Amino acid sequence: MLRKIIREPLVHFLAGALLIFAFFWATGTGRDPADYAIRIDETDIDRLTTDWERNFRRAPTQAELDGLIDQEIAEEIYYREALRLGLDKNDPVIRRRLFTKMRFIDSEDAENVPPTDAILQQWMDEHPGKYALPPLYDFEQIYLGQIGATQARARIDQLNDGARSAAFAQPISLPSNVKAATIEDVSRQFGDRFAAQLGRLEPGQWVGPVASGFGVHAVKITARQPGRKAVLDDVRQRVTNDWHASRQTAQKEKALARYREQYEITIAGRR
Template identity: 45%
Template sequence: MTGSEKSTSPLRSLLREPLVHFLIAGFLVFLLSLWRGGGVDAESRTIHITEEKVARLSASWEQIWRRPPTPAEIDGLIRDYIKEEVYYREAKRLGLDEDDTVIRRRLRAKMEFLAKAQVENAEADEQTLQRWLDQHPERFATDMTYDFDQIYLGENGQGSAAILRNIASGADWRAMGKTISLPQALERASASDIARQFGDSFAQALSSAPLGEWTGPVNSGFGEHLVRVRARTASGKPTLASVRQRVENDWRVNGAKAREEEAYQSLLDAYTIKIAKP
């Protein structure tokens, strides 16, 4: 490894930190606020309405109403902006933004929105995506096989609660339910085979049913069933390259909460918390 590679390695590690991303985004929001004119001095008695500001007000109007504002409407937009700016500066001058629960909550909501935006825009490297694919192969497999048991309840699905209570008491599940020319138990049955025998909705229900627990009623082409999925095995596992976008979307959606909490923890770690309880 060369000297330049050694020096850039810590920098790359630093740039991957959620807190760094968060602070960079916050700085960009600050710059945007200044560009929009939000960073004015509350003590100033001069309000500048620049051509750029008028153009932004007009563009905002056009976005909403799908037409350019008339000269009279532009004057109205300017008057409304001046009124808002006057009230904003006077409120700041009186300190109305301090110790205000509503304002605190709105600022918190903006920070949470900023953090969420960073989370949603997070990019995963190939190792992360491959690990996600390995951890959740059933979500991307070309086919699945199932070991499961089923109790046929009939067309209306009545009696499921009583059967579940009897099973919980130790009764033999094989002696329960109504007779039907379908197997009570299947081993290593593919999703496509199950769909042919029981119907698409039944096969789809097995893909999300809890393992090892009786659940239902589950609808099939014959009526209602109680089902217990004993095993769910991915077959025909795809390569990451063939399903990369699906894996990345799934990783982003399902891992968003954890990454949001991680970003908050990074901020929290920079604070010293002192709590005095009565």
């Protein structure tokens, strides 16, 4: 009797259907290319409406909602037709997109865990040089133009003797007075060449000439705050961002290692 049942075509059909069902269940895909039924339920409509409201700050009209639904149906049709043609196979763009989505899924939990102050402080202690606060400079500068060093020094001496800056200043779209600037701030405004000389200047008097890409300047350092070790409140957001990034990377690598254990990997030319 058992052999007779096994030979029945209906049994073969049901077994094949069961295998197909098991395949799609195991691979987690929600799309069966052989399925020609498309259902737009209330969840889909709510999603389309919410996306529209986020973009346009208002609810869609009925005509606009009908257009969104038609677009959703068209995308689903083309998606399934593409699967039937195997267009998802060996496509580097799709491969990269799926890789990116899997990496995002593997690191998603890291974004949802808020670090405590103790965790952030430990991270800072493990990376002491990364969060040191740089020196800050207050200074005045007078653009002397594109003149020689001898002439520039003569004008700087006159400034220190009490000459008015207006007698020598050339017009330029740079601030004449700068407060609490880091070397990076100065570099963005005056250029790397100018910023590199700032730390060597004596404060309290006009010095120079200090060269930039524009020409030469007379500079007076009026205040200098030395660099110092940061406390958590100074750099909390940077530390939090770095901690999350490190946690995401660790989770991604852990997930990849777990996946690799399931694969037998062979590379040409390597043992």
